[in-house]
């Protein structure tokens with residue numbers, strides 16, 4: 026199920042209630058991995074048949090724990106975590122990027138209780154009471170974490186638009202597996218796309234960061 | 241009274257005329273300009289630099305890896321509205337009715353405007369645009385707009401569009417338009433008769449997408465009044481204000497464009513585009529800032545694609561390896577646009593040649609410039625053909641290429657690449673390796689211009705406290721522009737990278753060319769160097785009294801010190817001798833600091849599973865010359881990027897159009913396959929240091945061209961299958977194997 030198809034169906038029946046689309050977004054927390062995402066789109070299609078309950082119209086208050094700070098906003102319940110971070114918090118949290126908005130690229134990756142998720146597939150209301158860590162929370166230009174430092178050192182970025190996603194994914198992965206092989210790093214990155222072509226150096230940076238963290 | 245003697249006029253500086261590339265909408269055109277013949281100091285030998293030609297980490301790296309770099313997509317202004325574009329779902333249609341009533345009543349919808357097109361010639365053509373308080377509500381509004389279309393006949397496949405009875409893309413016009421005929425067909429036919437072997441083939445290359453991760457778009461900050469600010473994801477800061485001013489009804493000088501960081505362009509981001517036009521109009525109508533970034537769907541269906549190609553080639557070769565003739569029929573597949581394709585026989589000598597070039601239109605959005613426009617297409621076809629000729633006369637493909645390439649640089653690069661990939665391990669019999677997992681190797685050769693032009697004006701300012709700024713309006717696409725701009729100044733002044741700050745990406749700053757055709761580095765770096773040299777001389781004059789009055793050119797700037805006559809002062813002490821306001825130098829372009837013409841050679845090794853058709857890229861090598869490498873680290877990254885994008889074209893990417901619906905079936909990353917981490921082979925980017933030119937040349941395009949041919953030829957060497965239809969996917973391998981005896985050889 027692609028977003029465009031969804032869109033075209035909508036166009037054919039312009040009179041229908043557009044807020045139904047919120048269920049497509051409401052597929053819960055998805056681990057980084059396009060395959061899983063595809064699966065969930067199918068499930069989401071089934072969900073779509075249900076009528077929209079009234080209580081999800083209008084705006085609701087969300088309290089999010091972002092990088093250790095409590096952040097509050099009013100959003101429509103269908104608003105994704107990604108769009109909430111970027112469009113509704115003040116000041117905005119724009120490290121996670123919006124690239125595909127449908128769980129296929131990894132640029133929006135954030136950590137929910139330490140686990141990488143595509144924040145374009147998570148509703149803000151579902152992210153309450155969880156620890157949200159974005160790339161900004163991993164380090165700063167003056168105090169980068171090992172992965173961030175290794176990315177700069179190994180030139181694992183060009184335009185940099187995919188970079189927050191890769192950095193976040195790899196930072197989480199190295200916590201799980203501090204001593205990965207090249208093959209494991211590749212596997213860990215398979216949910217993230219880069220168009221400029223930084224992959225070889227992303228792998229090098231990940232391995233270098235692992236080494237630096239062990240030292 | 242004494243008659244005044246006529247003053248001797250200062251003789252005008254001697255000038256010379258040169259031809260330089262200028263990029264219009266991403267496509268290079270050559271123009272003639274005048275430059276001074278007498279120039280200043282040069283770069284010096286390539287191996288004598290202290291910063292340049294070293295590995296310098298990106299100065300914008302720390303911000304980008306921590307999410308602190310602000311892109312256009314990240315801009316959020318008070319009261320900002322979000323724009324979205326409604327698109328035509330038909331391959332060819334006219335809007336007969338646009339009912340926006342329901343949409344305009346949705347809470348949060350602030351404006352709806354109709355698009356400029358009366359006839360929509362492709363699925364995805366813009367129909368209307370909305371501005372709303374959130375992107376979600378803007379999406380609701382699109383779905384609530386009721387459009388009635390008069391659906392017209394469409395044609396989306398080139399092989400259908402060429403038929404005389406095909407629906408017309410433009411009424412009254414042939415879908416097939418002749419563009420050029422060169423050479424002598426009669427001579428070519430005569431030469432074919434002298435050939436020992438003839439190879440004929442028909443080659444298709446698909447339409448691939450730029451797929452910039454940051455979609456096209458801009459934030460227009462106009463709240464009424466006589467000025468506006470625009471944040472644009474663009475390859476040309478200075479391509480924005482003019483068109484935006486027209487849309488907003490303002491003076492061009494009152495529109496400031498900025499692009500601090502941008503998330504990829506690859507040739508697709510020049511000018512404000514249709515999305516920028518909508519953004520300006522929506523902002524003007526609502527008197528509010530409007531952000532209009534394309535969705536990923538939008539990006540696929542209308543933000544650009546590389547022209548497809550369909551080429552029919554025929555060549556004749558003698559047993560000694562001499563190619564005697566080539567005939568080529570080249571169709572440029574640019575949708576409603578003209579398409580692009582380099583002329584055959586591309587870079588080879590092929591005796592008597594004849595070619596016909598056509599544009600063949602379909603109901604698809606116009607192709608636009610994409611990294612080396614037209615070149616990978618031509619290179620893929622000719623490299624496949626050349627390879628086939630070599631096998632046909634049983635000559636080694638490397639030796640065969642040398643035989644038919646005049647330029648010695650290719651010869652040394654071919655030798656180097658062959659060594660690097662381990663060409664001697666290659667089985668000369670195509671498909672000849674045992675077992676179901678068959679390895680093979682291939683190679684290919686490419687070229688590009690990469691020269692600069694005289695558009696960049698750079699200021700270098702040194703303040704009394706020692707701070708140094710370099711300012712120019714240019715943009716950094718991820719190519720490392722910021723980093724080398726800073727490095728050139730730091731090196732010239734003998735200070736560290738962190739002692740210089742660059743200001744770029746703003747149309748208030750000095751003019752700069754749009755980044756297309758590998759022209760940025762050769763246009764910008766000479767101007768930066770010129771400004772830096774002038775700043776150094778100005779400073780040398782000021783500090784001379786502290787150093788025993790040396791001539792300015794005798795003052796040495798090195799290691800954070802300024803010295804002459806055996807005396808030395810620190811940078812800070814030297815800066816303190818400057819006037820209170822500091823000094824500013826103005827740099828202009830110098831033709832002698834850049835050059836034109838790059839060479840690149842690629843080798844590839846792949847492994848093909850003939851039971852499943854699955855291709856595993858094993859290793860890719862690309863050797864690239866480029867005169868003086870400004871920064872080895874970013875140059876290698878860019879070579880990697882070229883190889884990877886070429887890899888995508890070889891095996892993974894391609895727009896799929898539905899003939900019945902007239903629309904793209906894979907407008908998203910779920911269905912359009914980009915090369916990902918699992919597909920990456922071992923990559924070896926090699927900077928050709930045997931190129932001793934002390935001049936800067938752009939290399940971005942050079943390295944995307946030949947990897948494709950190398951990969952395709954590696955598949956042939958592995959399997960014995962000559963697949964002439966990109967991308968080479970497993971199904972094509974399996975289909976091909978069914979018609980050959982390769983399996984039984986295993």
Ligand code: FES
Nearest residue numbers: 125126130131145
């Ligand atoms: S933006 Fe979320 S996966 Fe692409």
Ligand code: FES
Nearest residue numbers: 184185219220221
């Ligand atoms: S660095 Fe540009 S997309 Fe990855």
